[in-house]
Each structure stands twice: as C-alpha cells, then as structure tokens.
Amino acid sequence: MATINSVMGPLDTAELGFTLPHEHLVDSSAGIRVTYPELELRDKVLDMALESFNEAKAGGVDTVVEVSPLDLGRDVVLMREVSERTAVQFICCTGCWLDIPRSFWGRDKDFIADLWVREIEQGIDGTDIKAGVIKVATSDPISEQEELMLRASARTHLRTGVPISTHTPTSSRIGEEQVRILKEEGVEPHQIYVGHLSNTLDPDYHRELARLGVWLGWDINSPHGSADLPEWRERTDYLKDRLDEGLAPSMMLSHDWNVVLSRISSSGMSSREQNPDGYLWISRAVIPRLMESGVPAVVIDRMMVDNPRSYFEGARPTD
Numbered sequence: 001m002a003t004i005n006s007v008m009g010p011l012d013t014a015e016l017g018f019t020l021p022h023e024h025l026v027d028s029s030a031g032i033r034v035t036y037p038e039l040e041l042r043d044k045v046l047d048m049a050l051e052s053f054n055e056a057k058a059g060g061v062d063t064v065v066e067v068s069p070l071d072l073g074r075d076v077v078l079m080r081e082v083s084e085r086t087a088v089q090f091i092c093c094t095g096c097w098l099d100i101p102r103s104f105w106g107r108d109k110d111f112i113a114d115l116w117v118r119e120i121e122q123g124i125d126g127t128d129i130k131a132g133v134i135k136v137a138t139s140d141p142i143s144e145q146e147e148l149m150l151r152a153s154a155r156t157h158l159r160t161g162v163p164i165s166t167h168t169p170t171s172s173r174i175g176e177e178q179v180r181i182l183k184e185e186g187v188e189p190h191q192i193y194v195g196h197l198s199n200t201l202d203p204d205y206h207r208e209l210a211r212l213g214v215w216l217g218w219d220i221n222s223p224h225g226s227a228d229l230p231e232w233r234e235r236t237d238y239l240k241d242r243l244d245e246g247l248a249p250s251m252m253l254s255h256d257w258n259v260v261l262s263r264i265s266s267s268g269m270s271s272r273e274q275n276p277d278g279y280l281w282i283s284r285a286v287i288p289r290l291m292e293s294g295v296p297a298v299v300i301d302r303m304m305v306d307n308p309r310s311y312f313e314g315a316r317p318t319d
Contacts, residue, residue: 002313005120005132007080007090016089017062019308020279022165022195022219024258025049025066025082028073029099046078049259053086056279063089064279067135067165071099076129094119094156095135096149097167105145112148113155120160137167140174147181154185163191163311165217170199170228179212189213190316196256199229201238210250215311219254220286236289248299250317252307253282
C-alpha cells in the first residue's frame with residue numbers, strides 16, 4: 001500500500017479500485033480557456049463531464065488517470081469539481097505532450113524537472129492540487145526537444161518517486177527507444193507505462209516491452225478503427241492472443257477518451273456517435289468480448305484493478 005496524489009488530496013492505493021489509466025477530461029491547448037473561451041465553453045464542458053463521469057461511476061469506474069499536461073489544456077480545478085460531484089477519483093499529471101512550449105526548448109533537463117517537481121510537491125496553477133503521474137510524449141523518430149522532455153521526466157521521477165506514462169504514435173515501436181532513454185537516466189522499467197499499444201499490432205514489440213519489465217498501456221479510443229488500424233473486435237482478439245501468451249501481468253486497459261469541445265470538429269477525432277458509451281466502452285464491449293472468448297474474470301481484475309495499483313505502488317509486473 002502507498003499514498004499518492006489525487007486531485008482531492010492524498011489517496012491510498014488500496015482505494016483505487018477499477019482504474020482507467022490513460023484518459024482525458026478536456027483535450028485542448030495551453031491557454032485556450034483563458035484567451036479563447038468560446039472554443040471550450042467551460043460551463044458546457046462541466047455539464048458534459050458530470051454526465052459522463054456520473055455514468056462512469058454508476059458503471060463501476062472508480063479512478064481515472066487524467067494524462068493531459070499543460071499543452072493539452074489541463075484544468076485541475078475542473079477535475080476537482082468533477083471529482084467532488086461524481087465521486088470518481090482523478091489523478092492528474094505533470095509533464096508535457098507533443099506541443100512542447102517554446103520556453104522549454106533547449107533548457108537544462110534539471111531546470112524543467114524543477115518545474116514539474118513543484119507541481120507534484122506544491123501544487124498546480126496556484127492551487128494545492130498535486131500531480132500524481134508524469135506524462136511525456138514522443139514522435140517517431142524522437143526529436144531533440146522530445147528527448148529533453150523524456151530526460152526531464154526521468155529526473156522528475158527520480159526526485160519524487162512519481163511514475164511515468166508515455167504517449168507513442170501509431171504503427172511504431174518507439175516505446176523501446178523511450179524506455180532506453182529513461183533507463184539511461186536511471187529510471188527502473190517498472191516505473192514506466194508505455195501508452196497507446198493498441199495502435200501497433202506487432203506481437204514481437206509487445207513481447208519485448210513485457211520482457212523489459214514495463215507496464216503495457218492498451219487503449220482503444222476509436223471503435224471503428226481507421227485507415228491505419230482495424231476495428232475494435234480485431235484489436236480485441238489480438239489482445240486476447242497476447243493475454244493467452246502471458247502478458248496479462250503487464251497489461252492495463254483504457255480508452256484515451258475525453259470530454260472534448262475544443263477539437264470536436266477536428267479530423268481524426270472520434271465522436272460520440274462512434275463511441276456513445278464513452279468511459280464505459282471497455283466495460284460494455286471489450287471486456288465482454290474478452291470473457292466470451294475465454295479470458296477469466298481474474299485476468300480482467302488483474303488488468304483493471306491490480307495492475308494499476310501495483311504501478312502506482314512502484315511494484316514490478318509479476319506472474
């Protein structure tokens with residue numbers, strides 16, 4: 001058992017329950033809600049969020065790891081209000097996505113780590129809301145500034161003990177390089193969650209990440225697939241094959257979903273027509289298909305309850 005930061009304050013890992021480890025509340029950009037509030041319509045976002053997360057809580061979701069840092073429009077005050085009014089526990093992040101602020105470019109990694117440590121130990125945006133996870137993202141290949149963010153995230157982790165969660169692009173094995181860089185900085189593999197693995201259906205890649213000892217983040221935010229990916233049933237069947245091979249001790253399931261308005265019309269964004277179940281789609285579609293194909297309930301609980309708790313407790317994936 002350990003105590004971690006949630007938006008409501010310290011949270012015992014024994015209380016995490018059914019956890020979605022890679023989600024978003026608002027998917028936006030830094031400063032949008034202040035400078036162009038008509039692009040977010042915060043009151044409407046709140047109403048949509050309350051509807052979504054009340055439904056999620058009633059459907060069995062206990063905790064959401066919200067991995068929107070500054071450059072994805074993070075709003076920790078909104079998260080806290082939603083948590084207060086729905087009883088869904090939120091763990092928010094520090095770190096950086098792909099829209100790296102120019103003010104970070106070329107900085108010393110310890111300078112950036114100082115900023116992120118402050119958000120873990122003191123609070124975010126002048127509040128006492130503290131980050132409980134470090135988010136970092138890269139393209140493929142990893143750019144110079146993205147590598148700087150990786151190394152800064154490692155320095156932040158080593159000073160705070162807070163684990164790291166990564167973004168990876170579609171059809172890429174860049175997670176291996178992310179792990180190599182983080183390990184070079186001294187991060188142990190079991191402190192790393194490599195995200196978006198459902199977007200690269202490469203069994204050798206997934207086996208290698210499991211062999212390295214990292215946590216495997218399996219999130220599907222587009223049920224109908226895309227030009228690069230098959231629809232969800234095929235990806236779920238692929239996941240079942242990996243579970244049969246023994247990858248369940250490393251695997252966690254999530255959606256990468258969001259209550260989104262600022263990018264609602266952007267190409268490539270999944271719509272509510274595509275996923276009317278929102279944060280319950282895994283519970284209502286993916287998990288039933290896995291169980292119908294023979295995956296036992298104990299394995300589902302391992303991925304949705306036990307593994308997220310172990311990740312936040314700093315434990316290693318074990319058989």
